[in-house]
Amino acid sequence: MFNRVVVSAVPIAVVLVLGSVLWQYDGMPDSDNPCTLTENNAEGPYYLEGSPLKEKIGEFLEGQRLVVSGNILDVDCNPIPGAIIDVWQTDSVGKYHFEDFVLRGKVHADDNGKYVIDTIFPGKYSEGGQFRPAHIHLKVSSLEGPALTTQLYFEGDEHHDWLTKSSLILETSESDGIVYSEFDFVIVP
């Protein structure tokens, strides 16, 4: 009886170990992996294709300067050099601009997958009688892979809505009049 239990337990253990290895190999996110895929979020109706590369997204506009920075990684936490973030957002009073790519632009990650979005704090706008919280729209991609479309929000915003996902809410700090935040994107390269 004892031997029968041992004999049947061995293949079960092998299956469990193999299953665990395959689960990891497949790149599926798990709770112990710090590099789970960044959640997507609605694109919304205001995206324009063809925005240029920019050093600063909100270069000529008044508003609270905001600097969001971090890394662009794959699910194995490897940086993705040269990845691109296509950013679009409202101005400080909640208005999108549709000419001259105002508050629209692409940012390149550097050779180590690090990026900086230097912009102004987005304002809120009313849509269908309800306010949307302050947010930044982004499409994040490697040079070859699919784009992750998502939005970033800000802590303490009373207008967080049904679209707002907790994993996409930025913590912020302020120094010398500039609001800073850090966020790492994890995408399929």
Ligand SMILES: [Fe+2]
């Ligand atoms: Fe929006």
